[in-house]
Amino acid sequence: MGYITAGINHRTAPISLREQVAFSADQLPDALQNARAYTGIEEIAILSTCNRTEIYCALHNSEVEAIELCYGKLIDWLTHYHQINSHQINSHQINSQLLTEYTYCFHDEEAVRHLMRVACGLDSMVLGEPQILGQLKSAYASAQEADTVGPALNRLFQHSFTTAKQIRTETAINEQPVSVAYAATRLAKQIFSDLSENTALLIGAGETIELTARHLCQQGVSKLIVANRTLERARLLTDRFGGRPVLLSDLSQILHESDIVISSTASPIPVLGKGAVERALKQRKHKPMFMVDIAVPRDIEPEVSELPDVFLYTVDDLQDVIEDNLQQRKEAARKAERMIEADTFEFMTRMRSLNAVNLLRNYRQSTETIRDQELEKAMQWLARGANPEEVLQQFARSLTNKLMHQPSVQLKNAAALGQQEKLEWAEKLLGLGISQKTDSTQDA
Template identity: 45%
Template sequence: MSLAILGVNHKTAPIELREKIAFNPESIDRALYHLSQHPLLGGCVILSTCNRTEIYLSFEQISDLDRVKKATEKWLCQYHGIELAEYSDSLYWYTDKEAVDHLMRVACGIDSLVIGEPQIFGQVKQAFSYAQENGTACVELSKWFQRVFNVAKRIRTETKIGANTASVAYTACTVARQIFSEAHQLNVMLVGAGETIELISRYLRQHGFNKIIIANRTREKALKLAVNIDAEIISLPEIAHRLKDVDIVISSTASPLPIIGKGMVERTLQARNNQEMLFIDLAVPRDVEAEVADLAHIHLYTVDDLQSIISTNLEQRAVAAQEAEYIIQEESEQFMLWLKSRTAIELIKEYRQQAQLIKQQLEDKALHAIEQGADVNEVIRLLSHRLTNRLIHAPTVTLSYAASQECECLTLLSDSLGLNEP
């Protein structure tokens, strides 16, 4: 059994490309179902965040890898209605040991935009949960992800990978405080009510912003968050006429289309007498039209723009990342031993089934001969002779070949047949 990852992330593709192949939560079930129907695949998991889209695969034999690659890339392009040529330079593949290492790095935050950020761990767990619910998490994938979760927790415990606040949420609030000095006079609108927005709301509350408005598709999901930070709740359609009341907009939704357009912001600026506004768009696909950045008095930051801002405070985490690598290598090697043992188990099953089939065939012949009046002693001798010949044929051929080639596996073959025992 082999494992593979097909992916694109913030290191290989800009946001303009990443948002075209992102999966929103509503589409994950359908995507998992269609992808899992391919006959070569034993299971699949899809992870889609603002910084990456990765597809984790299990398939029978490494010799099938080229066909698995072509089939998965074709499916991804057809599903999103894109051309492979547009993405060929941005896509990456990892298999077996490299795949195991990569997912461990992703889950503990080493491969994130902000080293050690904690949100990705929850996102990986959610991706696996979706696969479990849809029946696409096979034994190998389940074992892989469970090992990854344990490794991520171990790294958090044994290293300082999470030391020094440097999350995307924190950085968004830092940008706001840099542009506007008097936080207590500022009004903020949060668009969405997911984990990232929840983290941002905590930082906003700590720094004493004047008023917070939460705009979300469903009121129920926003209510719990609003109670904690004493915020007002509005619906998404109300954003257009409430923008004039806020100075900062921080957005992170799963909407497939922009929620805030250039025309909406132009009308808002007129109503505000061109007072400065800050938009921080953490969503992929983007919630705010890119053209909004062209307007005077507007500051627009996307998730990619935050990278240069947050890179200065990560030295300690970089050291911790090196420590984490030792843990990853140790754990991944143990997992690969288990994965290889799975192959042996399947071969052993097949070998036993083959031996049982030979036994059954010869036994049936012997019983039939006895029923026809053949001498029982002669039938038993013939059965023993034929059974022995059939069972030792393949090992004999293999031993002869290994000996003729002076193959190093000759000793192993001899041991496996008990020939070197005293």
């Protein structure tokens, strides 16, 4: 049994490619089933956030050739499923071969360590950010519902969740607020020094927008507008933080009221275009607008950044903003890394011991089958009136010969091929070296 992770994230690829391979929550059930059918891999889970898309798999064969074959199938499937052959990035045609340049692959111990680091926020753009653990749990739940999680992936995810909880309890990894939502709020405060005089428009009503609303209210923003596909969901946020709920379809009518626009929806296409922003700027008499697009795929058309009086930032632009609050977390991260190393070793040791359990179970079944066959023969001879002493002697000889046959064949082959290490290991396995040392000690 082995593990493999294939992925793409904010460190390996620009947002223009990440948004092409992103999955919405609605897509995941079909994508998981499709991936299993396409690749032939039974256990698969998919995590897709604004900063990463990763595929986690458990394999029965962990040989290097099998790992490379599965990785190739996963990249082919990702390219095929999202139909990105017709898209371009950096003036290059995207296909599975080029997509490989932007992705990474981890297997076995590296894959285990990576998943734990992701769960703890150590691999996030914002070091230690807590939202990723919830997103990972949602990805796991989606795979369970799609019936693409088996015993191996289940053990890995549960162990990773336990490790993440322990690290968050025993370190200061998430004590300083440095989430993407916090970074967006801090950047707004740098542009508008006194947020109490500004109106903020939040597009979407998910976890990130909720966190953004909390930070904005703490900074004293005067007016809050929440736009969402459903008015009920938007009202849940405005009831908690104050403000006005509106529908996404009404964006063009209220956009001009907003000094700050922060968007994070799951829409596959932009919800705010250049034309709508141009009209809003005219109504505002070109009073500046600060906009942050946290979504992947992007909610705000990139061309909006070309407009004067607009400050448009994406998730990739927030990296510089969050550096100031990271020093304390970096020390906690070093402690977390040490804990992950220990937990990775513990998990891999447990998994290897499970392999030994299966081997021992099979070995016991094999020897018991031989025993039962020879015992049946002996019982038949006794039933025919054969001498019990002779029957027992024959039973013992035959059982010994049968049990020794396969090991004897393998030892002779190893000796013929000069495989001394295998012979020495067999000596330890059979306890012969220990027995010989004990005898020689007694003789002395």
